[in-house]
Amino acid sequence: MKSKLYLIFNQSSQAISVFLGCILISLVFFVYLTENEPFEVFNMATSILGSTFILLISLLTFFSIICITNVITLNFYEKKLWFETGIQLSNLISTIALTYTLLGISLGIGELSSSKLDVDTINETISKLTEQFSMAFMTSVVGLPLSAVLRSILIICYEYNRKYSNLNNQQLIRKS
Numbered sequence: 001m002k003s004k005l006y007l008i009f010n011q012s013s014q015a016i017s018v019f020l021g022c023i024l025i026s027l028v029f030f031v032y033l034t035e036n037e038p039f040e041v042f043n044m045a046t047s048i049l050g051s052t053f054i055l056l057i058s059l060l061t062f063f064s065i066i067c068i069t070n071v072i073t074l075n076f077y078e079k080k081l082w083f084e085t086g087i088q089l090s091n092l093i094s095t096i097a098l099t100y101t102l103l104g105i106s107l108g109i110g111e112l113s114s115s116k117l118d119v120d121t122i123n124e125t126i127s128k129l130t131e132q133f134s135m136a137f138m139t140s141v142v143g144l145p146l147s148a149v150l151r152s153i154l155i156i157c158y159e160y161n162r163k164y165s166n167l168n169n170q171q172l173i174r175k176s
Contacts, residue, residue: 011073015065019058048138053100057093057143064089064150071157083158090151097143104136 030041046054067086071079108129115125 011066011069014069015062018065019062048134049142050135053139056096057146060089060093061146061150068154068157071154071161076161079158079161083154086154087151090147090154094144094147097139100139101136104132104139108132108136
């Protein structure tokens with residue numbers, strides 16, 4: 001029991017370290033590119049993507065990283081469950097990204113259909129429309145590559161460990 005709690009704590013701390021490290025590296029990258037303060041980059045991301053999208057993607061990414069660390073550290077027979085869970089979490093990230101894309105497009109079309117289009121209101125209507133479309137497409141730009149990267153890392157780690165386990169088993173069979 002005590003070793004199981006230690007293992008859970010160790011894997012969670014590894015996942016938190018990787019997750020926060022990736023966030024920090026991404027933040028430094030965007031601060032360097034945009035020459036804005038970190039708080040401004042965070043506000044821009046929140047205003048474009050929305051806080052619920054960021055929260056959902058962050059939670060799913062964190063749990064995907066836990067699955068990756070379990071695939072790397074656990075024995076071969078326990079890896080399959082974590083591999084399948086990680087694949088499903090990665091797929092869920094892409095599903096949420098596409099759902100938010102469709103939501104943004106729907107909100108934009110709804111804004112366009114409910115607005116009165118004339119010379120006086122066209123600029124305001126276009127501004128609201130582009131805000132919704134910006135959220136729509138940026139959720140896909142963020143979510144789909146993130147999902148692909150997590151899925152790729154998970155598959156590579158799993159297959160590498162599977163190959164390594166098979167080689168060890170073959171060596172043990174030859175020795176006996």
